[in-house]
Amino acid sequence: MTQSDKAKEWGQPQLQLDALIQAMHDAMVAIDLRETIVLFNPSAERLTGVRAEDALGMPVSEVIPNSRLPHILQTGQAEINQVQMLHHRSIVTNRVPVLSPDGDVTGAIAVFRDTTELLDLAAEVLHLKEIQTLLEAIFEATQDAISVVDQHGIGLRINSEYTRLTGLSEQDVIGKAATVDIAEGESMHMRVLKTGQPVRNVSMKVGPYRKDVLVNVAPMRVHDQLIGSVAVIHDLSEMRALTEQLQRANAQIRRLATKITFSDIIAKSPAMLEALEAAKQAARTRATVLLRGESGCGKELFAHAIHQASDRVSGPFLRVNCAALSDSVLESELFGYEEGAFTGARKGGRRGFFEESDGGTLFLDEIAELSIGTQAKLLRVLQEREIIPVGGTRVRHVDVRVIAATHVNLEKAMADGRFREDLYYRLHVLPIAIPPLRKRTQDIPLLAFNFLTRLNAEYGRHVHSIADDALARLLEYAWPGNVRELENVLSRALIRMDYREQIIELRHLVPSLEQRDVATDVFPVLTDDTLANQLKRAERIAIENALKKAHGNREEAAARLGVSVRSLYYKLSRDQE
Numbered sequence: 410m411t412q413s414d415k416a417k418e419w420g421q422p423q424l425q426l427d428a429l430i431q432a433m434h435d436a437m438v439a440i441d442l443r444e445t446i447v448l449f450n451p452s453a454e455r456l457t458g459v460r461a462e463d464a465l466g467m468p469v470s471e472v473i474p475n476s477r478l479p480h481i482l483q484t485g486q487a488e489i490n491q492v493q494m495l496h497h498r499s500i501v502t503n504r505v506p507v508l509s510p511d512g513d514v515t516g517a518i519a520v521f522r523d524t525t526e527l528l529d530l531a532a533e534v535l536h537l538k539e540i541q542t543l544l545e546a547i548f549e550a551t552q553d554a555i556s557v558v559d560q561h562g563i564g565l566r567i568n569s570e571y572t573r574l575t576g577l578s579e580q581d582v583i584g585k586a587a588t589v590d591i592a593e594g595e596s597m598h599m600r601v602l603k604t605g606q607p608v609r610n611v612s613m614k615v616g617p618y619r620k621d622v623l624v625n626v627a628p629m630r631v632h633d634q635l636i637g638s639v640a641v642i643h644d645l646s647e648m649r650a651l652t653e654q655l656q657r658a659n660a661q662i663r664r665l666a667t668k669i670t671f672s673d674i675i676a677k678s679p680a681m682l683e684a685l686e687a688a689k690q691a692a693r694t695r696a697t698v699l700l701r702g703e704s705g706c707g708k709e710l711f712a713h714a715i716h717q718a719s720d721r722v723s724g725p726f727l728r729v730n731c732a733a734l735s736d737s738v739l740e741s742e743l744f745g746y747e748e749g750a751f752t753g754a755r756k757g758g759r760r761g762f763f764e765e766s767d768g769g770t771l772f773l774d775e776i777a778e779l780s781i782g783t784q785a786k787l788l789r790v791l792q793e794r795e796i797i798p799v800g801g802t803r804v805r806h807v808d809v810r811v812i813a814a815t816h817v818n819l820e821k822a823m824a825d826g827r828f829r830e831d832l833y834y835r836l837h838v839l840p841i842a843i844p845p846l847r848k849r850t851q852d853i854p855l856l857a858f859n860f861l862t863r864l865n866a867e868y869g870r871h872v873h874s875i876a877d878d879a880l881a882r883l884l885e886y887a888w889p890g891n892v893r894e895l896e897n898v899l900s901r902a903l904i905r906m907d908y909r910e911q912i913i914e915l916r917h918l919v920p921s922l923e924q925r926d927v928a929t930d931v932f933p934v935l936t937d938d939t940l941a942n943q944l945k946r947a948e949r950i951a952i953e954n955a956l957k958k959a960h961g962n963r964e965e966a967a968a969r970l971g972v973s974v975r976s977l978y979y980k981l982s983r984d985q986e
């Protein structure tokens with residue numbers, strides 16, 4: 410047969426129909442009125458496992474017992490989309506009668522397809538949906554921020570932790586380039602998409618708040634094809650804050666463990682040298698000492714040094730913060746209690762701080778916080794050198810040197826009736842005033858370099874100097890938190906610095922010094938003082954703020970304050986006294 414003969418033959422409808430039936434993915438079985446199989450296509454062979462030559466001419470009930478085709482012959486009614494089992498496979502069948510042009514039933518035909526694969530697929534989709542729900546839950550529940558981009562570096566997904574950390578919402582990130590969240594550093598998503606390799610623990614700054622973070626990014630692949638990358642971002646500032654706290658606590662422990670002596674107290678200013686001299690003299694006596702000075706100016710340091718230089722050095726040194734405990738607890742802590750003093754579980758007596766420090770020194774910090782009742786008891790101990798434990802009657806003799814400290818204006822507290830006059834005079838035998846740091850700026854460079862030496866050792870750094878403008882800022886700042894604040898500011902500056910930097914610049918200090926706004930500055934210094942002093946301090950804070958806004962330019966600061974430059978210079982020099 411020639412090609413054109415074949416083409417002609419193919420033009421006949423019957424041949425086309427046959428070819429179609431043979432090639433169909435659906436199985437087809439047809440019977441005549443005698444219920445004999447007259448059509449059995451290859452898909453029917455595949456589904457039933459019966460060869461066409463064995464099926465054709467056979468009664469359908471013998472080949473496919475549940476075909477229901479004889480029933481169709483009888484009823485002449487079609488059955489559409491019937492689900493049934495065939496050799497353990499699930500199939501869907503359409504059964505229709507074959508009608509003559511007159512409408513008589515001349516046979517029946519069944520078209521059926523295997524739906525097992527479809528059902529398996531449906532189950533798989535369901536399983537995938539479950540996995541997706543699970544992943545979504547993990548995605549949102551994790552405490553790490555996550556961002557996902559596609560193979561072109563376009564943002565696909567972020568979780569809510571990402572928004573909390575970076576301050577960027579879905580609107581800012583989804584559909585945008587992977588670089589949108591970078592404040593400092595290279596986009597790790599882009600690097601991973603370029604190299605196909607994961608990156609680990611890269612530090613950078615992200616978002617409008619320039620959050621310090623540590624980033625891990627991994628490529629996402631499906632069948633070896635890179636389809637994007639996923640980044641897990643850890644908040645480094647929280648970690649740093651915790652590390653900082655830990656280091657400070659460790660430093661504090663080390664300081665407590667090492668004995669502090671007068672040589673550890675850094676002093677250059679005449680006011681401080683005078684206070685130091687007074688403390689050295691006090692150490693030679695057994696008299697009660699009262700240390701006065703603002704918070705963080707070194708009162709505890711002085712107390713330690715006095716004890717170390719005294720003849721009680723081999724005895725214990727104990728500190729009680731009178732502000733930290735409630736009145737009743739404080740009394741039993743100070744004077745101890747005897748068995749039965751408390752009902753319930755706290756049975757058995759206990760020695761108080763006075764007994765514990767027998768032969769040594771008891772440092773009573775924040776003495777102005779004692780209630781009037783406890784003040785009376787303390788006065789008795791100071792006068793009689795005797796204590797009576799809470800709930801007890803037996804008097805015990807104690808040999809304790811008391812060093813008291815306060816940042817409160819005791820004269821005013823006395824005038825207000827909050828501090829006993831007799832106790833005031835009893836404590837005031839040897840008062841030592843430790844000046845606030847702003848009154849002794851001469852000490853600042855020396856203190857700063859000493860702290861740097863210690864902090865370098867603590868943080869493994871090599872910071873050796875402070876830039877001129879940074880030092881100038883340290884000198885003009887008001888230091889409401891005194892030496893403790895200076896120590897903290899330097900410590901934060903070191904943490905803020907890059908590991909390679911060795912000089913403290915103004916920018917390393919600015920955030921710490923500017924974080925304190927007027928309100929927090931005013932409160933610690935404006936309490937318990939004369940009106941003149943309070944006004945002076947308020948004025949100083951106003952000047953400080955104006956200088957801050959004028960970036961240290963005194964002419965501009967004077968203009969802002971509406972005073973002459975001369976008058977500003979005068980006020981500044983008066984504050985340095």
Ligand SMILES: Nc1ncnc2c1ncn2[C@@H]1O[C@H](COP(=O)(O)OP(=O)(O)OP(=O)(O)O)[C@@H](O)[C@H]1O
Nearest residue numbers: 673674675676703704705706707708709710892893
């Ligand atoms: N002259 C100084 N030389 C070296 N370090 C100092 C000096 N003054 C204070 N410091 C340090 O500053 C910090 C605060 O000092 P300290 O605890 O003695 O202050 P304080 O007046 O007792 O504070 P508070 O009233 O808040 O308890 C400490 O770490 C201390 O070592």
